[in-house]
Amino acid sequence: GQNIDQPTEMTATEGAIVQINCTYQTSGFNGLFWYQQHAGEAPTFLSYNVLDGLEEKGRFSSFLSRSKGYSYLLLKELQMKDSASYLCAVRVSNDYKLSFGAGTTVTVRA
């Protein structure tokens, strides 16, 4: 299996920026995904990185360093609706399955 580590919880203020880190150890790497999951709901796809660097999508950005086995999801201009769990998932080479981290619960305070 894959070892995927994320912080359990983070709290930030509305309008602020939060960075969620994810480290992974994998035998073969073929992409890293970030998903958002609101309480009691299904995960929804946020971003994908397979090459090193930063991918930006509106208020959300995701970064990958393959040599360090490291990614982060950056949430800017936080809104109350961003309160959710953020899941880091890794795909290994020659397969389509994903291995998920335990998720980081982000709480946005007014």
Add this chain to the structure above:
Amino acid sequence: EADIYQTPRYLVIGTGKKITLECSQTMGHDKMYWYQQDPGMELHLIHYSYGVNSTEKGDLSSESTVSRIRTEHFPLTLESARPSHTSQYLCASSANGGLYEQYFGPGTRLTVT
């Protein structure tokens, strides 16, 4: 917009009953997955299929079984439900190309009494 459906959304059932959780998608995706997730915990892959008549067990051992007779349909069956099966079950499918990102259904929350 992904179209993947699960029924029932909620199910409370007694020990020893046989149950089938339904999952259907209308996107023509070849690859489908079943995950188990306890509250506040990570997703665990229990079954997956890469096409019709192809099914595999996932990383987490499960007493459930699956079938894939049609591309759009991937039901999960528990022959004899037990309280330890109480959990949320999420079905997903992934695109046939591009990023192969997974789209999730709304989930079935199962309680076995």
